[in-house]
Amino acid sequence: MEGIFRDIKGKKRVDYPLSKLSSFRVGGKGDMVVFPNDVDDLLLLRKIATENAITLTLIGFGSNLLIRDGGIRGLTVILRKGFKNIDVVGEKIAAGAGIGLQELAKEAAKHSLSGLEFAAGIPGTLGGAIAMNAGTDKGEIKDILSRLTLLDERGELLEIKGSDISFGYRRANLPKDGIVVEAELELTKGNIEEIERSIGSEIERRRNKGEYKGFNAGSIFKNPAGDFAGRLIEEAGLKGYRVGGAVVSGDHANFILNEGEATAKDILELISLIKDRVYKNSGLLLEEEIRIIGEE
Template sequence: MDWKDAVSEIITQPSSRIRFSEPLAKHTHFGIGGEATAYIEVSTMSELAALARFHKQWDVPVAIIGRGSNLLVSDTGFKGISIRLVGALAKLEINGNVISVGAGLSLPRLSKTMSRHGLSGLEFALGIPGSVGGALIMNAGAWGSSFGDVVRNVTVMDDSGELITLTHDEARFEYRHSSLDTYFCVTGATLALESGDVDTITERMQTLFKQKTETQPFVEENAGCMFKNPPDDSAGRLIDISGLKGYRIGGAEVSTVHGNFILNIDNATAEDVLKLVAYIQEQVREKTGISLQTEVKRLGFD
């Protein structure tokens, strides 16, 4: 049996779906990238476990994608199955100040819901357009806070479809990094937030959001910060002093608002973006002696 027929048999729930030759540009904030051989929105833990076992048995490449807000997909696409968690895998339960959240839930939605319940700790997250799974993998953060700060434990699935609960320390949260990408999939987390005043929390969340939209590009397609900040410095500052704001290759341009953002301003290809990344790294190294490392994840490149 062809693997495509075999994988189709796993997806049986009405809220799950499978498509073949799906353009991944549609599922990334960059709006760039070729097709995935198969694209699955999976809504139940049992289907996800079956996909894990399928991946192991058939040896077909699998990539879990969240909201695609930190992702550059190759122009030739991804020869494998890309999986997005929806439905029961994006659920939210609130018990006092302890929150149980599925990896598929949107981070801005989580941030807003927490503020409405007078729970503090995720005010920084309204302006980060990812999923909880992506925020756990990346330890997403802003304004001195990171997602890992509020995590009590994380649930991951291994490639036998078994769920494993990891403590905060076992997840090894670091600056824009965790150890969670060694598992088949991150399925959710338990968070501990601080109880507080709804109005104060909401005001802080809105203030941080406003500051972000005033200092970073929000309208054009992009993937957030392209480079990690070097210790005690800012990648945006280094790109700015290297005179690269507004520099363009093909359809990709360094934002004039914030140098650490590369924008897809005119049907940019992944190749345009990577050429621009290489040019920025070369120029910044020449002018400042600092080597910038990319923060954005790549999919479908050999």
């Protein structure tokens, strides 16, 4: 398969350990993992995948993913390095899909632009945040997204208005297999000190809650309407519960920590046990927020 990727300029790796690309630090190997350098590389990757009927899997920072131990067949594309451009015009900030939310929020602050503070502690890329409609109780990416450039499944670049995409709770109805390449956010003028202060306190708040401890993928489950998954898991007596190297966080019961040696199988078993116990205890069936991909 390697030969068909010869014209790609970005880094290419065969049988690459995907655990390196996921914040959970689990997952088997990727048959072919490519880090495109730029949009031309990405267009070519899409074309190669279509012409050779190869499945294309997209990963940003891998902060919302559980990659199974059998890895990913076909092509895995990592949208990071070549997609970090930032361009500020007035109250709009346009950026590549591979930029980190924290970096983007800090850049917005430098221009006294407010509106992204809620996202400053979310360890994902802009593209991943749009695909997931990432957010907190203070806002979601859909609230500020004015436009995006998307590479569709036919290999065409489309310009789409934010208002033309339907979003839900941690969900965006993007065109099938669409890859967000770049996006524009509409922010508002604010006071630079206040913006920087709220970015700092957002990151501090998460650090104090232990969110950045150990290897994890953030909240495992969506909050059911009117309740919190973490509260339900704690009420079911599962804080600190363990399967192999995977443990329910003692700080935040909706987080599972890989203490270093966990496999995806350990985490999946723990997820299924949590769902069972919470259902028996509260009658509520939790739904995963993380995306589970790859082969068993």
